Amino acid sequence: MTKKVDAKGRVSVPSAFRTVLTRLDIRDLYVFQDFVFPAISIAGPEVLERFERHIDQGDPFSPDANKMSLLIHGGGVFMKLDGEGRLAVTDFIRDFAGITNQVTFVGRGDYFQLWEPSALTRMQDETRRERMEQSVRST
Amino acid sequence: MTKKVDAKGRVSVPSAFRTVLTRLDIRDLYVFQDFVFPAISIAGPEVLERFERHIDQGDPFSPDANKMSLLIHGGGVFMKLDGEGRLAVTDFIRDFAGITNQVTFVGRGDYFQLWEPSALTRMQDETRRERMEQSVRST
DNA sequence: TAAATTCCCATTGACGCCCAATTTTGCCCA
DNA sequence: TGGGCAAAATTGGGCGTCAATGGGAATTTA
Numbered sequence: 001m002t003k004k005v006d007a008k009g010r011v012s013v014p015s016a017f018r019t020v021l022t023r024l025d026i027r028d029l030y031v032f033q034d035f036v037f038p039a040i041s042i043a044g045p046e047v048l049e050r051f052e053r054h055i056d057q058g059d060p061f062s063p064d065a066n067k068m069s070l071l072i073h074g075g076g077v078f079m080k081l082d083g084e085g086r087l088a089v090t091d092f093i094r095d096f097a098g099i100t101n102q103v104t105f106v107g108r109g110d111y112f113q114l115w116e117p118s119a120l121t122r123m124q125d126e127t128r129r130e131r132m133e134q135s136v137r138s139t
Numbered sequence: 140m141t142k143k144v145d146a147k148g149r150v151s152v153p154s155a156f157r158t159v160l161t162r163l164d165i166r167d168l169y170v171f172q173d174f175v176f177p178a179i180s181i182a183g184p185e186v187l188e189r190f191e192r193h194i195d196q197g198d199p200f201s202p203d204a205n206k207m208s209l210l211i212h213g214g215g216v217f218m219k220l221d222g223e224g225r226l227a228v229t230d231f232i233r234d235f236a237g238i239t240n241q242v243t244f245v246g247r248g249d250y251f252q253l254w255e256p257s258a259l260t261r262m263q264d265e266t267r268r269e270r271m272e273q274s275v276r277s278t
Numbered sequence: 279t280a281a282a283t284t285c286c287c288a289t290t291g292a293c294g295c296c297c298a299a300t301t302t303t304g305c306c307c308a
Numbered sequence: 309t310g311g312g313c314a315a316a317a318t319t320g321g322g323c324g325t326c327a328a329t330g331g332g333a334a335t336t337t338a
């Protein structure tokens with residue numbers, strides 16, 4: 001599901017994803033840098049709250065908790081879609097995901113991701129290769 | 140949320156953070172060296188009091204508690220924003236955080252931090268790596 | 279008095295909000 | 309089965325508002 005970024009730096013979020021958001025009554029989006037991939041993940045505020053709760057369980061002054069807090073708060077922003085369901089592709093998104101003028105949307109259950117198209121295919125190829133090697137080893 | 144320092148050594152604090160400050164009716168900002176990171180933390184007086192309470196709970200003779208107390212009471216200054224919501228980036232800030240002409244703002248609940256951009260990404264990358272290693276270990 | 283800081287104003291630029299045009303999709307009927 | 313239509317989705321862009329920026333002038337400080 002690849003979409004173009006328009007002249008004003010916007011992408012329209014495919015209706016399939018928006019449907020999920022409206023069903024969950026999510027208006028404010030928590031847009032954050034994925035922990036594992038060079039991709040932007042988009043979810044509702046409750047995901048941030050879940051992260052924060054997890055952090056709050058530990059000592060708020062411990063290095064570990066602070067690092068996680070930094071990852072969560074420094075790696076995420078709140079955004080909202082415009083009236084037509086479009087998202088502004090800010091530098092925050094561009095820089096981390098390497099996105100310029102094309103965005104690939106990937107649904108992942110209760111959230112979705114933004115990828116730079118070729119980065120996604122590269123990642124998929126790599127994963128496929130690893131699976132092949134595994135199956136060869138186990139033969 | 141990265142901003143440039145202008146020719147006069149000022150950065151405009153993003154409106155998102157200023158909104159929080161005005162909502163809490165905070166005019167004087169306490170600017171101090173963060174406990175765990177090479178970053179400057181900025182908060183209102185009540186956050187300071189919370190830190191102090193937390194320190195009081197610990198062993199007053201422990202090196203950590205003493206250091207933190209020292210940082211809070213001696214390692215900080217009061218500052219205020221100008222009419223346009225800008226902060227003067229003084230040497231106190233530059234030296235401790237390694238900031239030159241760019242500042243990344245990180246909100247952390249009821250206070251926020253100033254980072255040298257690359258220092259923040261380095262710290263975040265490191266944290267991601269640690270998380271990855273953890274999940275690998277637990278496999 | 280020179281340098282730095284604060285105050286003030288003008289310009290720029292980004293973003294939200296809106297409407298119109300165009301394309302795609304799903305569905306019904308001949 | 310193939311059009312034809314209506315609804316929905318996407319796309320493009322105008323415009324007003326406000327944040328962000330840049331810089332001049334006044335004021336303070338050393």
